[in-house]
Amino acid sequence: MLEIQKISKTFNPNTVNEKIALKGLSLVLKDGEFVTVIGGNGAGKSTMLNAVAGVFPVDDGHILIGGDDVTRLPEYKRAAFIGRVFQDPMMGTAASMGIEENLALALRRGQRRSLRWGISHKEREQYRQLLASLGLGLEDRLTTKVGLLSGGQRQALTLLMATIKKPRLLLLDEHTAALDPKTAAKVLETTESIVNRDKLTTLMITHNMKDAIMHGDRLIMLYEGQIVVDVSGEEKKRLTVEKLLELFSRASGSDEAEDKMILS
């Protein structure tokens, strides 16, 4: 479903702030595969996700989604294929607009925005059901401004928005990192159930190694802009944090991983 072919990205090239973020990274995701992504700060996790989403152009390489080469498509056009949830709960929703208005915007992802009315009556019923499935009581607050919701409620809503129109690819960028542990677990649970229900091809970045091991059917670890660990199937199921750290130090040839990763 997703094919990343040797993409490279350098920020601020030829300056003192030069930062090589991705070094010829390649990755292929099968249809319906749920991949968790881990790595230390500056390993290139977010850069990889943003490159796929089209936030910035890559210097080199190609990105294919469902066979379509999207390397040169601007962000808003790629959005037709991609659902996204950001780390910052503020980023994924329009705060000054109502819950139903946000969902209506998301339902029309990838469509031309016409002069038809922004929300139809038929949709409202669908929204109510979807919101009810979150179990947050949002189904009775369709017109509430999203700005009044808590971070967890917003992330759950963003998750609905990202998946209300089935995307070819779901990108989750540490979408539980800004939440308290209890809320984070709840949002993660919702994520898992939506991904399983719709068999979504998913890339999920997380800071939490346990989450990375517990969820998904494949795990990759980034280090200095490249994939250094890639486990799936039975091996992934038997993975432990200790095992993962060992894999990492062997792949990167250093022990610095230990404290860096454990601390984060």
Add this chain to the structure above:
Amino acid sequence: MSLNPLELFAQLPGAVAQGLIWGIMAIGVYITYRILNIADLTVDGSFCTGGAVCVVMLLSGYNVGLSLLCAFLAGMLTGLATGLFQTVCGISAILAGILTQLGLWSVNLNIMGKPNQAINVNNYDLLVSLRYLQEVLKGTRPFYWSPILVAGLFVVVIVGLLYWFFGTELGCSIRATGTNLHMARAQGINTDFNKVLGLMLSNGLVALSGGLLAQYQGFADINMGRGAIVIGLAAVIIGEVVFARIFRNFALRLLGIAAGAIIYYVVIQAVLWMKLDPNNLKLLSALIVAVFLAVPHWKKSLTAPFARKGGGRDA
């Protein structure tokens, strides 16, 4: 020196009529300032462009409807210029507006051929005029010619159209663009296109307002738009402060903005009636707007001293 309340009272109809005409302009400012979250300074130029196009076309013998339509379209072109500066050229919103505004100075002079172009209400069929207002008050002209009624009708129709437009899929996507660029792009919204469209719509309305004001006062002047953005902002802020608690509905809020413009002109009229030197009006306007902009900021920092900065809105 004595202050005669009757004198002030006599000035009120004029203030209301002017306020309504400026109200259309303020609604244009609302589109950029509140909906798109952009402070667009193009309006100081496009207001005059509207007046210039309208007056020159009327003088060339075109009817008033077509002249106003062309003023609106000319205003949209000025918005297009600013929009392209922002999106294609990557110039910051404030600077893009200033550039267009400066350029429009020459454009407006070229349209009018001279800095001031008068139009005599005796020789041309105008839609609104100070003369009509006086005649209606004297009873020598039927009431429906009152500029208050005509300008009011404009406001109501424009608010109705905008209420519809910002409820459509396209309109909603423009609101999302103004609220959160990241979210808008992630939902497949062409934010650049929407910004340009919003700026065009806004400046179209501003120019339409300029066309009406030029008729009302009987001339278009190269300086008629100077400081227009401040008057527009004043109307937006007054309208919000006075009506925000009462009106939740979008259409009513827009009407509140127009009412804000009326209040502004009534206040100005009252200040003039108190024999303030008119040269100091602009200073007064600037100070009033500055205070109204500062108050919400102070309120926030007083009530939540340790609140995290930023958040909420994305630039």
